[in-house]
């Protein structure tokens with residue numbers, strides 16, 4: 001099938017053409033329109049007011065005429081397919097051009113918001129390279145991967161109330177820190193503020209308590225994908241994490257990109273995940289079904305300088321396996337649940353997804369082109385994560401960015 005062309009010519013060569021159509025929530029910042037939150041669909045460098053568009057073409061939609069994506073998320077896969085087909089039709093049929101042109105707003109005239117109400121937030125640990133590096137750094141002298149690592153996707157429950165949209169300033173957290181050489185812990189601002197470049201999966205359709213979601217339930221429950229920065233205070237984390245895992249060192253802020261790329265836009269990005277050297281238990285065995293490896297090329301910029309290019313294709317556990325695992329005990333899914341992949345680190349040093357790895361626990365600080373060096377983040381530093389994926393007919397699927405600046 002060839003990709004349909006839009007009457008909005010510039011969109012056709014953009015990572016945000018009709019092959020993508022990510023959803024967000026915006027308010028208008030310029031002009032005299034009221035500042036009501038509305039659903040927007042990104043087309044090229046414009047935002048389509050989706051609810052108004054539906055009305056303008058005579059197909060009003062309560063799922064699009066809303067102040068968050070939650071009603072659309074809750075509506076489930078058949079509705080997602082229908083809404084996406086309608087948007088594609090509106091943006092490609094010449095007859096809709098006049099009605100929709102006034103409803104396309106420049107990106108710099110809107111403010112983007114957290115697009116859905118985050119229900120539960122889970123973060124995984126699915127990169128073998130990242131887990132091996134962290135094991136070497138944090139637990140020298142032990143096997144870097146714990147004995148369970150290749151049997152189950154390890155994760156922890158995070159703090160959904162502190163998930164923030166890209167652009168929200170990140171306040172340097174205070175907490176208890178105790179370096180191995182310190183006699184006693186002290187309380188104060190973290191000295192080892194870090195990033196974690198991750199990919200987030202947004203749950204739409206809920207599931208019933210007591211009923212696990214199988215690997216092939218992935219498509220039915222997962223609506224789309226965004227970028228995540230799981231800010232981490234390594235000194236707080238290092239002192240608190242034994243034996244229950246990350247707590248305050250990661251719960252002060254988690255940033256997400258404002259655009260949710262529909263799973264349907266990622267068909268051409270699907271790949272077979274890396275070979276697993278331990279046979280997974282049947283509920284995690286994805287060898288016979290649809291592969292859910294995803295070929296996303298990520299990039300991390302620190303104060304505008306590219307410091308890493310993590311390849312999502314290298315992740316050991318897929319999001320479908322993570323979903324099957326997080327419901328394997330019968331835990332239910334709620335609309336708006338967000339689960340993140342875990343830090344994305346590739347095999348090469350310049351593909352690592354966190355500063356703790358890029359600087360090897362601060363021992364080899366990064367040298368930035370402006371002459372400065374960084375072991376961990378300083379106040380006023382700005383970190384931006386972007387990603388693209390292959391689309392149909394050589395097109396590129398853009399994710400936009402997740403960015404945040406550190407404030408004291």
Ligand SMILES: O=C(O)/C=C/C(=O)CC(=O)CC(=O)O
Pocket residue numbers: 123124125126127130131134135138196198230232241246341342343
């Ligand atoms: O190995 C550890 O003790 C800690 C690991 C992490 O901090 C990583 C984490 O949050 C999970 C991930 O993003 O991969």
Ligand SMILES: [Ca+2]
Pocket residue numbers: 123124196198230342343
């Ligand atoms: Ca993480």
Ligand SMILES: [Mg+2]
Pocket residue numbers: 158229230231232250251252253254
């Ligand atoms: Mg976090």
